[in-house]
Amino acid sequence: MKKIGFVLCFLLLIGCNKSIKIPNFVGKNIDEVKAYAKKYDLKINVKKGYSNQTKNTVLKQNIKENSVLKKDEEMTVWISLGRLSNQDYKDKKVNELGNIPIMMYHGIHNMESHQTKYVGGNVDKDGYQRTSEAFREDLEMYYQKGYRMIPLKEYIDGKIKVEFGKSPIILTFDDGLLNHIKVIGLDEKGEIIIDANSAVGILEEYKRKYKDFQVTATFFVNSSLFQQPDYNEKIVKWLINHGYDIGNHTDTHPDFTKISASEAERQVGSVYTLLKKIIPNQYTEIVALPFGSPYQKSHDNFTSIIKGEFQDSSYQTKGILRVGWESNPSPFSKDFDPLFMKRIRAYDNYGKDFDITYNFNILEKNRYISDGNENIITVPKEKQENIINKKSLKVLGY
Ligand SMILES: [Zn+2]
Known part of the structure; x- marks a missing residue:
């Protein structure tokens, strides 16, 4: 047998x-x-x-x-x-009313930090441009401090998927730069080959290095997309298919306080229309304000950023990002406003003036720490009354 x-x-x-x-x-x-x-x-x-x-x-x-x-x-x-017991929540200091860092990056330059004239990983004086070495160190620091990446759009929706005891972090990149995702050719299947030292190349490296990092980011583009006319559409689709998001940074990067309302509408609407053609229903309805302007929601052009029409197609913006300077409240906090969100500029300045070190030191006292369950809002009992619970999630005070 x-x-x-x-x-x-x-x-x-x-x-x-x-x-x-x-x-x-x-x-x-x-x-x-x-x-x-x-x-x-x-x-x-x-x-x-x-x-x-x-x-x-x-x-x-x-x-x-x-x-x-x-x-x-x-x-x-x-x-x-x-x-999980109340003691477990206490031990890990679970607090889903804590703050969440939304990191603001611009260019990632393939250089070592000692090659620049400026402090830390700054490539320019104000630190809007960062070295690839510093970007890798940032990612390492986020991971080691227990931060796990979540998509900006899910944060706005109050969907925080992070394991118990860990904290969410959000990465954003403005200006659609070549060094965000530099394509160096196509493989035999026609898929883009990405420069390993561009921002996405480095993000993919960390996706392989730490499987539980939940690597993702939102890229805010102008009409020039990623400045690679031969590959732009392929890049945008590749990003969506690999867990990244694309948001709106206006047609030509104007200061909204210096243009008319109709021009403001065209600036926002034309990018939505462009993205709708390439990735219908998959782009993110969030605008990153060029220069962080207007600084006040009361500005007349603010309504054109939120709502409008372009070429017979209407748009509705769900989130608006400012420029600088500190972490943003939990989506369950009364202080949360998706139409005026703050970001942390990813730069170095000796641990002062709202640089990375400064902000992550502050976050040690007030960071969002997850209960590991996206359907329950868990906070210390005394904070329970501060919760704004739009989605009627279960609330647990311990
Ligand atoms: Zn910009």
Whole structure:
């Protein structure tokens, strides 16, 4: 009998262990999965998360019950780390009313920081341009301090998907520069090849380096997109397909306080129309104000940035970003205003004048720390009354 079984497997050209049907493990203990995997020589990945189920209980599995593992397929099971207690929240200082840094970057220049004339990783006097070396150090610092990236659009929607005890961070890039995503050619499949030292090249490096970093960013472009006419459309689509977002930085980067209302409408509307052609329904309805101007929401042109029409197509902006200088409130805070969000300029200035070091020192006292559950707002009890809960999420005070 054994011999026949062996021959049959050989004829099927698949290992016998690969043709076994996978049982339902949900609700069972991880030890049962491990024993099963050992018996049939299967490779399993175990992912963990807090839940109301008893510790080590299987919550879900990637292979459906009774289906057979395909060639090269691995089984993944998600197990519970158990329920979080008030003490766990206290220990990690969970606070979903804390502040969130929205980092503002412009150019990333392929140089080492000692090659510039300025302090730290600044390429220019005011630090709007940054070296690639400093950008890598920034990313390393964010990760090591327990920050995980989230998309700007999800922050505005109050969707904060960050694991328990970690903090959200948002990356933005203005001006659609060549060094944001420099294309050096196309591969045999026609896909763009990206310069490893441009901003996206470095972000992809960190995506590989830290799988749980949740690497993402929003790029605010003008009509010149990424200044590479041969590749612009491919770049925009590639970014969307790889978990990045594209927002609106106006047609030609005007100061909104120096143009008419109709010109303001054209400046905003034309970029939405351009993006709609390339990535319909996938662009982000957020405007980054050129020069951070107007500085006040009461300015007449502000309404044209929020709402308007261009070439028979209407637009509605859901978020507006300013320039500088500190972290922004939680989306559940009464101080949160998606139409006037502050950013931290990613630059160095000896730890003062709102530079990176200054801001991350302040954040140690007031940063948003996640409960790991995007559907619950968890805060220390005394802060509970300050929550603005537009989406009627469950609130937990501890
Ligand atoms: Zn700009």
